[in-house]
Amino acid sequence: YELTQPPSVSVSPGQTASVTCSGDNLGNKYTSWYQHKSGQSPVLIIYQDVRRPSGIPARFSASNSGNTATLIISGTQAMDEADYYCQAWDSSTVVFGGGTRLTVL
Amino acid sequence: EVQLVESGGGPVQPGRSLRLSCAAHELKFENFAMHWVRQAPGKGLEWVAGISWDSGRVGYADSVKGRFTISRDNTQNSLYLQMNSLRPDDTALYYCAKDIGIWEDYGMDVWGQGTKVTVSS
Numbered sequence: 001y002e003l004t005q006p007p008s009v010s011v012s013p014g015q016t017a018s019v020t021c022s023g024d025n026l027g028n029k030y031t032s033w034y035q036h037k038s039g040q041s042p043v044l045i046i047y048q049d050v051r052r053p054s055g056i057p058a059r060f061s062a063s064n065s066g067n068t069a070t071l072i073i074s075g076t077q078a079m080d081e082a083d084y085y086c087q088a089w090d091s092s093t094v095v096f097g098g099g100t101r102l103t104v105l
Numbered sequence: 106e107v108q109l110v111e112s113g114g115g116p117v118q119p120g121r122s123l124r125l126s127c128a129a130h131e132l133k134f135e136n137f138a139m140h141w142v143r144q145a146p147g148k149g150l151e152w153v154a155g156i157s158w159d160s161g162r163v164g165y166a167d168s169v170k171g172r173f174t175i176s177r178d179n180t181q182n183s184l185y186l187q188m189n190s191l192r193p194d195d196t197a198l199y200y201c202a203k204d205i206g207i208w209e210d211y212g213m214d215v216w217g218q219g220t221k222v223t224v225s226s
Contacts (some may be wrong), residue, residue: 032212041219042142042150043108047205047212085150089209091163094140094152 001089003097010103011076019071019100021086029088031069033062036099037082048072078104107132107215109201115189125220127131127201132215135179138204140213141186143222151156153199154186158207170217183203184193191224215216 004022004064021031035045045056049064059074069088073080081104086097113125125141141153153173154165163175174187184201198219205211 001124015172028209031191034213036150041200042202042213043207044214048210053212079181083149087150087152087212089201091169091177091207092162093166094155095149096152099149 001088001091003086003095005084005086005087005097005100006099007098010105011073012105013078014075017073017076017080017102019073019086020070021071021097022043022045022067022092023069024087025094026067026069026088027065029064029090031062031064032087033060033069033071033082034087036085042085047057048083064070065104073102076102080104097101109203109215109217111199111201111217111220114222116223116225118226119192119224121191122187122189123191123222124187125186125199125201125222127186127217128224129182129184129203132182132203133201134177136144136207137209138206139184140202140204141175141184142184142200142202142213142216143195144200144219145194145197148197155204155208156184158219163209174194178202188222189224193224196222196224217222 034042036042108130140155201217202213203215
């Protein structure tokens with residue numbers, strides 16, 4: 001099973017960024033999203049498609065339908081510049097997308 | 106403070122073995138599934154293996170199946186990864202990660218700092 005993400009996305013500060021994740025019938029699976037900054041450990045920002053762990057800002061939201069899950073970052077800040085990975089389960093194994101580098105210009 | 110601390114990484118020759126450990130602090134370790142995730146230099150995150158809360162279910166990436174074994178000791182709050190027949194493409198930073206749930210369909214909400222494994226002759 002494969003999850004496909006765009007290699008890079010650019011956004012201006014204060015604007016909305018969208019990162020997509022595509023997979024066969026992905027909408028029938030739960031998707032998680034992780035933020036990974038260079039030199040740090042990954043951080044879970046979304047799980048079970050739309051749920052935010054405590055401490056994650058409300059500007060992070062997500063959706064999942066059909067073959068595509070989407071991470072949305074509203075009012076993007078410079079601190080949001082990072083790699084973002086989607087993740088799902090398939091046949092009792094975990095799959096990560098290839099990652100998307102978000103650049104805040 | 107909730108914390109995962111990995112150890113056991115280092116340089117190793119191809120074909121040799123290595124055992125990684127992950128010690129959990131300040132969390133109810135026995136209640137959650139656990140995973141090993143790695144990141145090779147310049148690459149993305151790759152799930153390596155996972156184990157359910159009670160060790161009843163385990164899963165492996167195809168790239169390590171038959172070579173790596175995940176295990177846990179809930180009495181010692183510890184997770185392990187036995188890595189045999191190591192190859193140069195196993196070179197990576199290996200993270201230990203705690204799941205929110207007992208097995209599938211949640212996410213990994215606590216991560217260690219990682220332990221580096223370098224496979225080279």
